[in-house]
Amino acid sequence: MAGCAGDQEQPLGNYPIDGDTVGYGFNGPLSGILAADGEQQRDGFELAIDHLNNGGGLVDHIDDLSGDGVLDYEVEGYTGDTEGDENVATDTLERMIDRDEIMFFTGGISSSVEVASIPIAADNHVVHGAVFSHTGEITGTDCGPYTFRSAMSARTSAEALAEVLPELFGEDQEFFQIYLDYAYGQSNRDHMQALMEDEGWTQVGTSAIAYGETDHETQINDLASEEPDVLVFTSMGDAMASGLSQLADRGFEDLDVVVPLLSAFSMEPAGEAAEGVVGTANWHPSGGTDWSDDFTEAFEDEYGYTPGQAAMEVYDACLHYSAAVEENGSFHPEEVAETLETFEWEYAMGEMGYRECDHQATRPAYVVEGVDEETYEDTGIWLDLVEEIPGSETEYSCDEEPASNCEMPARED
Amino acid sequence: MIDWAISFTYLVLSYASVFILVAIGFSIAFGSLRFVNLAHGALYLIGAYLGLFVAFEMEVGGIAEAWSPIGLGWGFAAALLLVPVALFAIGIVMERLIAKPMYDRSMLDQLLVTFGILIVVQELIAILFGRRGYTYDRPGWASGAISVSGVTSLNRWRVYVIVLTVLTLLLLYAFYKFTDIGLAVRAGTEDDEMVELLGIRVGRAFMLIFAIGAAYAGLGGILAGPIFTVNPEIGITEVLIPALLVVIVGGVGSITGTVVAGLLFGFVFVSVDALLTGTWARIGIFTLAVVVLTIKPTGLFGPEEITT
Numbered sequence: 142m143a144g145c146a147g148d149q150e151q152p153l154g155n156y157p158i159d160g161d162t163v164g165y166g167f168n169g170p171l172s173g174i175l176a177a178d179g180e181q182q183r184d185g186f187e188l189a190i191d192h193l194n195n196g197g198g199l200v201d202h203i204d205d206l207s208g209d210g211v212l213d214y215e216v217e218g219y220t221g222d223t224e225g226d227e228n229v230a231t232d233t234l235e236r237m238i239d240r241d242e243i244m245f246f247t248g249g250i251s252s253s254v255e256v257a258s259i260p261i262a263a264d265n266h267v268v269h270g271a272v273f274s275h276t277g278e279i280t281g282t283d284c285g286p287y288t289f290r291s292a293m294s295a296r297t298s299a300e301a302l303a304e305v306l307p308e309l310f311g312e313d314q315e316f317f318q319i320y321l322d323y324a325y326g327q328s329n330r331d332h333m334q335a336l337m338e339d340e341g342w343t344q345v346g347t348s349a350i351a352y353g354e355t356d357h358e359t360q361i362n363d364l365a366s367e368e369p370d371v372l373v374f375t376s377m378g379d380a381m382a383s384g385l386s387q388l389a390d391r392g393f394e395d396l397d398v399v400v401p402l403l404s405a406f407s408m409e410p411a412g413e414a415a416e417g418v419v420g421t422a423n424w425h426p427s428g429g430t431d432w433s434d435d436f437t438e439a440f441e442d443e444y445g446y447t448p449g450q451a452a453m454e455v456y457d458a459c460l461h462y463s464a465a466v467e468e469n470g471s472f473h474p475e476e477v478a479e480t481l482e483t484f485e486w487e488y489a490m491g492e493m494g495y496r497e498c499d500h501q502a503t504r505p506a507y508v509v510e511g512v513d514e515e516t517y518e519d520t521g522i523w524l525d526l527v528e529e530i531p532g533s534e535t536e537y538s539c540d541e542e543p544a545s546n547c548e549m550p551a552r553e554d
Numbered sequence: 555m556i557d558w559a560i561s562f563t564y565l566v567l568s569y570a571s572v573f574i575l576v577a578i579g580f581s582i583a584f585g586s587l588r589f590v591n592l593a594h595g596a597l598y599l600i601g602a603y604l605g606l607f608v609a610f611e612m613e614v615g616g617i618a619e620a621w622s623p624i625g626l627g628w629g630f631a632a633a634l635l636l637v638p639v640a641l642f643a644i645g646i647v648m649e650r651l652i653a654k655p656m657y658d659r660s661m662l663d664q665l666l667v668t669f670g671i672l673i674v675v676q677e678l679i680a681i682l683f684g685r686r687g688y689t690y691d692r693p694g695w696a697s698g699a700i701s702v703s704g705v706t707s708l709n710r711w712r713v714y715v716i717v718l719t720v721l722t723l724l725l726l727y728a729f730y731k732f733t734d735i736g737l738a739v740r741a742g743t744e745d746d747e748m749v750e751l752l753g754i755r756v757g758r759a760f761m762l763i764f765a766i767g768a769a770y771a772g773l774g775g776i777l778a779g780p781i782f783t784v785n786p787e788i789g790i791t792e793v794l795i796p797a798l799l800v801v802i803v804g805g806v807g808s809i810t811g812t813v814v815a816g817l818l819f820g821f822v823f824v825s826v827d828a829l830l831t832g833t834w835a836r837i838g839i840f841t842l843a844v845v846v847l848t849i850k851p852t853g854l855f856g857p858e859e860i861t862t
Contacts, residue, residue, distance in 0.1 A: 174785060176685055322833045351832035353791070355782040358568055358709065359827045359835075362561055365707065379687035379783040386689050387781070390709040392699030410687030410783045 154266030154474050155242040163214040163472060165190065165459060166237040166267075168230060168258065169248030171222040174378050177406040178273070178451040182248050183220060184444050185452030189459035190218040191443075198439040199432055199456070199488055205464040212466060219243060225250065227257040234258055238265045244472050245270065247458040250406065250451075252276035252325045259285035263550065266474040268481070270458035273423065273451065275402045277328040280501035281543025286552040287474065289481050289495055291458055291502045295325070296537050298401045298421040299332035301506030301530040307340050309419060309527070310371055310397050315345045317369035319360045319384065321376055322349035328543065329375040329401045337373075345369050350376070355383040361391050371397045374418075382410035389414060403509055405449055408523035415511035415523070423450040424490050425507045425526040432489040447521040450507075453489060461486045461493075475552050492532055498539035499547040503532045557706050562824065568712045570820025571719040572778050576793045577800035577812050578726070579770035585807035586739050586763050589653050590661050592668040594797060595789030596675035597768050600644065601637050601775025602784045603679060606688055609633035615684020630693050630780075637776040638769040645768025649761045657760075672789055680786040687783030696780075715777050722773065723813060729766070730809070739763045799839070803846050805853030814854055818842065 155164075167186040170179035192200040193216045196208025210216060219241040221233030230249070237243045238261070246262070247270035249255050255274035262269035263285045271279055271290040275298065280290050293301075307314075316337060320326035326349070334344050348363040361384075364372060372393075376384055381400060388396065400407070403420035411418075426437045426447055436456065440448040461484065466472055469480040485494035491505040509524035517523050537544065576598060583591040606612055609632065611625040618624055628636075652671065656664050692711060699707040730736040738759040774793070782792065800819060804811030819839050826838035846854060 172680075172685060174685055174687065174787070322831050349831040349833070351836050354832055354836070355792070356569070356572070358565055358712070359824060359832070362565060366561075379785055382687055382689055383782045386783075387709065390697055390699065390711055392701075392707045406686075410689060410785070412689055413691070414689065 155238065155244055156266070156473050158214060158244070158472060159242070161213075161215060162217040163211065164217050164219055164237070164241045164243035166219045166221065166234070166241065166243040166246035167248040167455070168221045168223055168234050168237065168246050168254075169455075170225040170250055170254075171220075173225040175225040175250040175406050177409050178250050178404050178449075179223075179225075179248070179406075181405065181449060181451040182250075182272070182455045184440070185448065185454070185456040186220070186248060186459060187218060188440060188443055188452075189456045190216050192439070193459065193463055199436055199460060202432060202435070203460065203464055203488070205467040206460065211463045212470070212472065214472075216463075217241075223249065223251070223254050225254065227251070227254045230254040231257050231261060234261055238267055243267060244474065245459075245462050247272055247455050247462075249274060250404075252279070253323075255279055256283050256324075259283055259288045262287040263552075266552070268462060268474055268477055270455075270462055272454040272458055273404070275329070276325040277332075277543030277546075278324050280499040281546040284499050284547035284549055286550050287478055289478075289500045289502070291461070291493060291495075291504065292423050292454055293402070293421065293504065293506050293535070294501055294543060295328040295401065296332045296541075296543060297501075297504065297506055297535045299329070299336045300535040300537060301421050301508055302333070302399060302401065302419075303336040303340050304530050304534055305508045305528050306337065306371070306399065306419070307342070312341055314342045314370040315367075316342055316371040316373055316399075317345055317364045317367050318347040318373045318375065319357065319364065320347065320349055320374075321352050321380070323352045326352075326375045329373075331542075333373050333375075333399075333401065342371075350380070350384075353380070355380050357384040357387045360384075361387060361393070364393070365391065369396075371399060373399045373401070375401055377402070377404070377407045379410050381407045382412070382414065385411050385414035385418070403511065403524055405451065405523060408511060411511070413514055416513045418511040419527065420509060420511075422507045422509045422524060424453040425450070425509060425524060425529075426522065428507050428526045428529045429489045429491055429505075430487065436489045449522060449524075457488055457490060460488060478552060491529070494532075496539065496544075498549065499544040500549070501544065503536040505532050506530045506535045560702055561706050562828075564706075564708050564713075565824045566817070566820045567716045568709070568820070569823050570817045571712075571716045572781070573796055573800050573819050574723070574813055574816035575715070575719055575770075575774040575778050577797040577804075577816060578723070578809070579767040579774060580797040581801045581804070581806075581809060581812040582726075582767035582770060583653075583764055584801055585809070586767075587653070587657065587760055589657060589764070590664040590668065591653065591764075591767070592665060592794060593648070593652075593671040593675070594668075594767070594771050595794040596672045597641055597644065597648075597771035598775045598779075598793045599675060599679065599786070599789035601641050601772030602779035602788065603683070603775075604640055604772070605633040605637045605776040605779060606690065606784060608636050610691060612688060614682075614688075615686050616680065616682050618682050619684070630690070630696055634776055638773045641772025641775075642765045642769040644772075645765035646761060648768065649764035653764055654757070654760075672794070676786045676789050683786075685786055687785040689783050690780035692780055711780060715781070718777060722770070723809070726766075726770075726809060735759050735762055799843055803843050803853055805855035808853070808855035811853055811855030
């Protein structure tokens with residue numbers, strides 16, 4: 142059978158593969174408030190499947206990939222709509238695993254959905270390419286034996302921002318944090334406090350807002366009493382848009398605002414209110430390696446719009462997983478996971494590589510800034526690239542949080 | 555100390571005015587007509603979106619993206635005036651076609667039908683315009699901050715919302731207390747047969763009060779909508795749940811109860827948020843509801859008769 146190697150390989154999860162096709166799954170939000178990024182992720186996924194089977198795009202640059210399937214299997218893509226809800230996400234994922242017998246899945250925006258997917262991947266021995274979701278838990282307390290995050294963690298973003306913010310806004314600044322009151326917001330709050338204080342900034346206060354709440358009046362009141370120079374605002378989507386608008390309505394339109402992770406589903410509703418907001422992204426079309434242009438061109442030819450980080454991450458996840466499979470010589474999930482633990486690659490986003498301790502990729506971070514609506518209408522992108530921070534300056538050791546909280550479970554049969 | 559007092563009072567009134575605005579239209583239908591109109595959330599939603607398209611020319615998603623930008627661009631002031639009027643008209647149609655046939659049906663039937671309408675409207679809006687959020691780009695006179703004696707700054711629009719909420723409540727009170735139609739509605743709720751026998755067409759009064767409730771829902775959409783982003787889900791998340799809570803805790807049938815409950819919720823929300831966090835503030839509101847309803851199951855001002 143194509144792709145089988147070694148007498149030691151026992152059946153595991155959906156391995157060995159029946160037939161001549163191998164299933165890859167996309168499990169992301171195609172409806173709901175996260176759909177702006179989810180739909181882009183899906184487009185990146187489908188483009189990757191096409192290029193893996195037929196050549197084109199970045200596949201043509203990668204020696205390990207033939208453009209004629211993976212290990213002589215044709216790749217079949219399966220799509221699930223999580224609606225941004227973890228209950229729906231687990232249902233769609235389990236269906237893809239049981240019915241479609243996928244060997245790999247990627248996609249997703251919501252941290253809670255990604256965290257909910259980790260034990261399912263582990264129980265079913267399916268490799269999980271975690272993208273976008275920022276919370277430290279994914280490669281911290283909730284790390285999983287089959288989950289590999291190629292996207293930034295909250296710590297990665299904070300490391301990048303610590304490099305850039307003093308230059309952008311000045312030394313010895315006083316900053317205030319408004320953050321979503323759950324794991325994602327708390328991760329960002331802790332890392333930003335620690336790293337910015339190391340840079341000589343002073344945190345003058347924090348104020349939590351409940352997840353799902355869009356009325357920031359009490360938080361803005363707290364901020365007003367401290368009179369900071371900079372606001373670190375860990376929020377997203379409509380909540381971020383409401384908060385920025387409410388800040389302007391309280392006379393804070395000129396306050397320097399940092400939102401650790403910026404993306405389309407946050408920028409769209411915010412519109413002009415997000416102009417000048419600084420944050421990070423996993424990729425920007427005008428940054429990365431020379432391959433960025435090739436990817437952008439292939440994507441625009443296929444879909445007629447400029448891709449953002451959402452599309453790139455999923456596309457990259459499919460390709461580097463496939464390259465690891467080719468390197469391993471088999472789709473056996475345990476062996477592929479072992480291969481991934483020390484896998485390094487450099488496609489469009491720059492030099493990247495996983496770590497065995499937490500399965501977090503060491504990788505570049507892109508510091509970006511929100512643009513006005515006129516610029517968006519010209520370029521099709523909500524963000525301008527400010528600076529690209531290489532992996533050597535964003536990485537953190539396995540002894541530091543969140544990695545130190547990861548007790549990597551064994552891959553059990 | 556003064557700074558703190560002004561800020562606290564402003565915050566309480568700010569949150570309370572939003573609670574009251576989203577609840578008052580629901581209270582009118584539920585209290586006056588004994589009609590559980592969960593489509594109240596849909597009316598608020600329509601008001602918020604209609605306001606956007608009257609005031610601005612919008613780039614939208616969904617099916618309508620092909621015709622973007624969409625909207626009249628008549629300005630925010632025009633939207634403020636036209637949206638309640640439009641929702642009043644929609645309320646008349648809705649009362650005749652949906653509410654009137656359901657007055658004598660069980661509360662469960664009313665609940666299911668009107669909730670279904672809410673979901674249909676929500677999903678239609680999502681299909682037509684997409685699920686992304688939209689923000690009101692309010693003009694200068696309706697945005698920015700007001701400085702209070704150099705002590706603190708307040709959100710100008712929220713101050714207007716507080717004032718407009720008070721004015722509209724006074725109007726409603728006057729309607730119920732001092733007009734013949736208000737009297738007819740109050741009497742009709744007690745005994746509509748007797749009122750008909752006395753030659754008063756209570757059906758028309760009911761239609762009018764339902765339309766007024768719809769207009770208030772639309773007013774809520776155009777006043778409170780600009781504070782947050784507008785998306786298809788706000789009918790349930792931002793309106794229905796708070797409205798139900800406020801009306802039940804205040805006492806079904808009591809506008810006064812709705813106002814007092816709104817103020818209480820505002821006070822609890824701000825106090826708990828200041829002492830703990832926003833997540834606990836939400837818990838605080840629901841805890842308040844549990845406590846009130848445990849002590850007085852009919853709500854603060856009781857459901858037995860119409861009061862103002």
